[in-house]
Amino acid sequence: MSTPVFRLATAADAYEIAVMSRYLVEVGLRGWSWHPERVAKAIRARDTSVVVVEVKENLVGFAIMxxxxxxxxxxxxxxxxxxxxxxxxxxxVDWLEETALVAGISTINLELRANxxxxxxxxxMLGFKEMAYIPGYYRGVETAVKMSRDIRRAIPQTGQLTPGSAA
Ligand SMILES: CC(C)(COP(=O)(O)OP(=O)(O)OC[C@H]1O[C@@H](n2cnc3c(N)ncnc32)[C@H](O)[C@@H]1OP(=O)(O)O)[C@@H](O)C(=O)NCCC(=O)NCCS
Known part of the structure; x- marks a missing residue:
């Protein structure tokens, strides 16, 4: 596979992201929750990051946090x-986690369809833990699983001052 290119989304990506949401995430659910206008609003929002991945200039993935x-x-x-x-x-997820750490975030939450x-x-596999089931979360009919991950990292022990080593 050619090397994927990761970048922040622009307004021009909104329609394709929304279509991917409809067919890959919202498939089988009534209506279109992440329609192009909603995605465009997320791309513009100051408190939201929308990442896209291209391979040979074709959009192959996206994430919204x-x-x-x-x-x-x-x-x-x-x-x-x-x-x-x-x-x-x-x-x-690694990209967004680094961004979140820099922003002082300690926890990443998400919901996904239980099935x-x-x-x-x-x-x-990425270290998220399943916290709860939420019946009817999707369109009032489908159950969600709530997952969460504490992204704070332990402070490295190497280079720690030992007693008597202070100047
Ligand atoms: C879930 C999804 C985003 C994973 O993306 P991906 O790029 O295929 O995942 P990665 O290649 O980074 O996978 C990393 C690891 O996660 C695990 N993993 C990923 N997909 C898996 C699957 N379908 N079944 C079991 N384990 C899986 C594996 O351990 C994998 O490592 P490996 O390939 O070396 O075994 C992708 O399958 C997808 O877009 N699914 C449809 C949309 C969706 O369900 N989105 C999530 C809810 S919003």
């Missing part, structure tokens, strides 16, 4: 089937 004061919410993440299992999803077992494995 909203930032609060101490928590961030991963609203959407998808990779086209042709490019799944190539670490693109993991790298998008999406592949994505549940993916998030567990």
């Amino acid at each position: 909203e930032f609060g004061d101490i928590k961030a919410h991963l609203s959407l993440l998808a990779v086209k089937p042709s490019h799944q299992r190539c670490s693109i999803g993991r790298q998008m 999406n077992f592949g994505a549940r494995c993916f998030y567990k």
Whole structure:
């Protein structure tokens, strides 16, 4: 596979992201929640990061994360089937996690459809924990699983001052 290029989304990406949401994330659900106008609003929002991934100038993945004061919410993440299992999803989450750490965020939360077992494995592999089931979360009919990850890292022990070493 050609090297994927990661960048922030622009307004021109909104329609394609919305279509990917409809067919990869919202598939089988009534209505279109992440329609192009909503995605465009997220791209413009100061408290939201929208990341896209291109391979040979074709959009193959995207992620949307909203930032609060101490928590961030991963609203959407998808990779086209042709490019799944190539670490693109993991790298998008890594990008957003670094951004969140710099912003002083300690926790990333997300919800996903309970029957999406592949994505549940993916998030567990990234260190997310399943916290709760939320019946009817999607369009009043489908159950969500709430997942959460504490992204704070331990302070490295190397280079620590030892007694008597202070100048
Ligand atoms: C979930 C999703 C984003 C994962 O993206 P991806 O780029 O394929 O994931 P990665 O290649 O980074 O996977 C990293 C690891 O996660 C795990 N993983 C990923 N997809 C998995 C699956 N379907 N089943 C089990 N484990 C999976 C594996 O351990 C994988 O490592 P490996 O390929 O070396 O075994 C992608 O499958 C997708 O877009 N699905 C449809 C949309 C969706 O469900 N989005 C999430 C809810 S919003």
